[in-house]
Amino acid sequence: VQLQASGGGLVQAGGSLRLSCAASGRTISSLNMAWFRQGPGNEREFVAAIRRNGGFTYYADSVRGRFTISRDYAKNTVYLQMDSLKPEDTAVYYCAAGSGTILSNVRQKVGYDYWGQGTLVTVSS
Numbered sequence: 049v050q051l052q053a054s055g056g057g058l059v060q061a062g063g064s065l066r067l068s069c070a071a072s073g074r075t076i077s078s079l080n081m082a083w084f085r086q087g088p089g090n091e092r093e094f095v096a097a098i099r100r101n102g103g104f105t106y107y108a109d110s111v112r113g114r115f116t117i118s119r120d121y122a123k124n125t126v127y128l129q130m131d132s133l134k135p136e137d138t139a140v141y142y143c144a145a146g147s148g149t150i151l152s153n154v155r156q157k158v159g160y161d162y163w164g165q166g167t168l169v170t171v172s173s
Contacts, residue, residue, distance in 0.1 A: 049071060049072070049073045049074045049079070049145055049161075049162040050071070050072045050073055050162075051069055051070070051071055051143050051144070051145060051162055051163065051164035051165075052069070052070045052071075052072075052164060052165070053067060053068070053069050053141065053142065053143045053164040053165060053166060053167040054067070054068050054069075054070075054167055055067040055068050055167060056140075056141060056167030056168045056169045056170075057168075057169070057170070058170045058172065059133055059169070059170070059171055059172070060171070060172050061133060061134055061135055061171055061172065061173050062132060062133065063133050063171075064129070064130060064131045064132075064133065065130050065133065065169060066127055066128070066129050066130070067083070067127065067128040067130065067141055067143075067167060067169075068125055068126075068127055069081070069083075069125060069126045069127070069128075069143030069164055070123070070124065070125045071124050071125065071126070071145060072124070074145075075121070075124060076100075076119055076121065076124050076125070076126060076145070077100060077121055078100055078147065079100050079145040079146065079147055080097060080098070080099050080100050080145065080146050080147065080148065080154060080159065080160070081097065081098050081100075081117075081119060081126040081143065081144070081145050082094065082095070082096065082097035082098070082117075082143070082144045082145075082146075082154070082159075082160060083095040083096050083097070083117065083126075083128045083141055083142070083143055083144070084141070084142045084144060084157065085137075085139035085140065085141045085142065085169075086139055086140050086142070086166075087136075087138060087139040087140075088138075088139075090139070092142065092157060093108065094108050094155040094156070094157075095107070095108050095111055095115065095128070095141070096108070096111065096115055096116075096117040096128060097117065097154050097155065098117045098118070098119055098126065099154065100147070103119075105117055106154055106155060108155075110136075111130075111137075114130065114131050114132045114133075115128060115129065115130050115131070116128070116129040116131075117129075126143060128141070128143075130169070133169075133171045134171060135171045135172065135173045136171075137169060137171050138169060138170050138171050139168075139169060140166040140167065140168050140169075141166060141167050141168075141169055142163055142164055142165075142166045143163070143164040144157075144160035144162065144163050144164070145160060145161065145162040146159050146160035146161045146162065147161070148160075148161075
């Protein structure tokens, strides 16, 4: 599975961006998909996920209500709509994919086998 993330850029606080993650080699309907991010000097952290079965979504507390994860089967692509952006959202955003069945791993890096190259989001104050 190859993942290609795009859509990052520079935006002012309060603005919006939509990230895309195009998958190839396997259909996203068979995969749990997620976004993680890594800010300057920080560990890579969970942002959002969508499960392959049922489409249940999960969010980090810091982004719930502002970010929305979605998927388009026809395009084999997952999106992260980011609204009301804050300077603390500045990070490299990575998409990830996995076929695990352990629910508790949906927010953990260990739950994902494939990673994209990352796209930089910079939010200015």
